[in-house]
Amino acid sequence: GNMNLEKCPKCDAKYLRDYDTEGNRKHYTGRRCDKPSCRGRLKDSIINFGEDLPEDELNKALDHAGKADLCLVLGSSLSVTPATDIPERVVENKQKLVIGNLQRTPFHKNATLNIHAFSDVIMQGVMQRLNIPIPPWILRRRVHITCSQDLNNENQKRILIEGRDPNNPDIPFTLFDNIEIIVNQKVIQKLIHQPFAFDLSDCDQQSITIRLHFFGHYNEIPFDLTYANLSNISNNEQFYLLYNPIEGQWRKVTGSDE
Ligand SMILES: [Zn+2]
Structure with missing residues (x-):
């Protein structure tokens, strides 16, 4: 799950x-x-103990297990069916099974190799032997901003800010704890839940900052989008925000120039 x-x-x-x-x-x-x-x-x-695994995913995994010449198990007690059918299929096919788990599992004797260590340590060793550097982990967020004209008031616009799944833009992603609109260093509007839709009027051509506040699971700092004035906000803007938790900085990129 x-x-x-x-x-x-x-x-x-x-x-x-x-x-x-x-x-x-x-x-x-x-x-x-x-x-x-x-x-x-x-x-x-979420899949609780005793509940079925999703059929599609399980069938795909069994299909791959049938073709695999090596199966690496990481951090599983291998004690709950049908998940254990996956390594079992590899064993039946007389292919290699490597188990990485702190405790001994029921498959101990079937395994080609048992490694009693943390998954992180095992993967660092695997990557080292494969000679593949481990890239730094980067948080990737996708943001869509749409700006539409209010039909009844030519000075008024509605700005909608949404998060989307970076791998599938059709899936909405609740990313923001709150969003503030700042004009002249003053917070003029703040929303604390979805939809993040703001009605703004552009009377005196002031610069506008949209401050995105995240949930902060990775200590993400807020990100500011600043526009010279309301008419500088495009009708439809889509971009990615990349956050490196070690540097503590966001980087805005558009398209696939990551
Ligand atoms: Zn529905």
Whole structure:
């Protein structure tokens, strides 16, 4: 499962959240589908002990296990079916099974090699032997900003700020704890929940800063988007924000020039 992913059982829409989505015993999170025509009750995608694994993912894994000549298990007690069917298939095919787990597993005797160590240590060793440098971990966020004209007031515009899944822009991603609009060093508007839609009027051509505040799981600092004035905000802007937690800095990139 994925603690950050909610699904709509009615229309299959997915919603990513930068917080724990765990719902009640029946997985209902208390939130509803954003689609006005649906409004289905969203469910978390956490898999509890005794619950079935998602069929598609499990079948794909079994398919790969059938073709693999080496299977590396990391950090699993290998004591719950059907997940254990994956290494079992590799053993049946007389291929190599390597288990990395602190404790001994029921597959101990079937394994070609048992490594009792932390997964991080094992992977560092694997990468070293493969001669592949481990790249620094970078947090990657996708932001969409749309700016539309108010039909009743030519000086007024509506700005909508949304997070999206960087790997699939169709999936909304709740990324912001709050967003502030700053004019003349003063916070003139602040929203603490979605939708992050602001109505702004451009009477005196002042510069506008949109300050994005994140949930801070990686100690992310806020990111400022500054525009010379309201008309400088394009109708549709899409970009990525990359954060290096060690440097503590955001970098804005557009398209795929990462
Ligand atoms: Zn729905």
